[in-house]
Amino acid sequence: MQRLLILGGTTEATALAQALPTDRWIGIVSLAGRTRQPLTIPAILRQGHFGGVDGFVNFLKAERINAVVDATHPFAAQISHQAAIATDQCQIPLLMLVRPPWEPQMGDRWLVVPDLAAAAARLPGLAQRIFLTTGRQSLASFSALKDQWFLMRMLEPPPPELPLPPGEVLCDRPPFTLTHELDLLQRYHIQALVTKNSGGTATCTKLAAARQHEIPVVIIERPALPEGDRVSTVAAALKWLDQQS
Numbered sequence: 388m389q390r391l392l393i394l395g396g397t398t399e400a401t402a403l404a405q406a407l408p409t410d411r412w413i414g415i416v417s418l419a420g421r422t423r424q425p426l427t428i429p430a431i432l433r434q435g436h437f438g439g440v441d442g443f444v445n446f447l448k449a450e451r452i453n454a455v456v457d458a459t460h461p462f463a464a465q466i467s468h469q470a471a472i473a474t475d476q477c478q479i480p481l482l483m484l485v486r487p488p489w490e491p492q493m494g495d496r497w498l499v500v501p502d503l504a505a506a507a508a509r510l511p512g513l514a515q516r517i518f519l520t521t522g523r524q525s526l527a528s529f530s531a532l533k534d535q536w537f538l539m540r541m542l543e544p545p546p547p548e549l550p551l552p553p554g555e556v557l558c559d560r561p562p563f564t565l566t567h568e569l570d571l572l573q574r575y576h577i578q579a580l581v582t583k584n585s586g587g588t589a590t591c592t593k594l595a596a597a598r599q600h601e602i603p604v605v606i607i608e609r610p611a612l613p614e615g616d617r618v619s620t621v622a623a624a625l626k627w628l629d630q631q632s
């Protein structure tokens with residue numbers, strides 16, 4: 388049996404763990420440990436940081452890992468770079484499973500920005516009431532904006548000490564239907580959406596809702612990922628695993 392480390396926290400990671408041929412692979416899914424109630428995953432689960440590249444290397448050796456699939460969120464670039472360095476040091480094959488980014492469609496008003504700071508800088512003069520969907524860890528980047536009102540959606544409530552911009556926190560878990568998103572935009576009189584270009588189907592209805600409401604979308608580009616083997620589907624990842632000796 389071979390031991391596969393899946394860097395998780397995404398639907399793709401869970402789907403891969405579920406589809407793994409159990410006659411050949413033992414799956415170990417690693418989560419950063421940020422979500423207090425992670426989904427049930429059909430694999431051995433470990434939670435918490437590795438402790439940088441050195442900690443990652445120690446884990447690979449201690450757990451006798453034969454291959455790694457990095458199926459983390461496209462914006463979790465730090466762990467992806469650490470995985471690339473650690474697997475290279477240990478001479479272990481690494482595959483990145485990265486879902487395709489969203490592409491603008493006819494009728495979209497996308498304002499593409501490189502990072503959170505640029506997204507915050509784009510808002511004054513653009514809109515007063517904003518739907519902010521960039522996650523808990525990003526709220527501080529918007530906290531200096533006192534003249535805007537934010538509907539801040541995230542999985543779990545932010546820690547009390549975190550500086551927030553004016554507005555309302557909404558804790559909810561995808562997937563979200565188009566009707567749900569259209570209703571939110573209308574109920575809160577939203578004039579602009581801010582999102583990362585996460586890709587995938589679980590949260591893409593907010594883009595369709597923004598299109599229908601003809602409101603601008605400030606969309607944050609993905610950070611650069613390391614060089615190396617990369618696929619965009621679970622099926623392709625399984626094929627790659629099949630080719631590993």
Ligand SMILES: NC(=O)c1ccc[n+]([C@@H]2O[C@H](COP(=O)([O-])OP(=O)(O)OC[C@H]3O[C@@H](n4cnc5c(N)ncnc54)[C@H](OP(=O)(O)O)[C@@H]3O)[C@@H](O)[C@H]2O)c1
Binds near residue numbers: 419436437439522
């Ligand atoms: N929407 C989503 O589903 C989702 C999920 C995850 C992330 N994100 C977004 O991605 C961005 C960065 O997220 P992030 O902080 O999780 O990643 P990150 O910035 O790449 O990683 C930061 C540190 O967290 C630890 N870590 C991350 N993923 C891990 C894993 N799977 N197993 C063990 N340790 C892990 C590592 O700590 P050590 O160096 O100490 O080992 C890593 O250095 C955020 O903007 C976040 O909103 C979104």
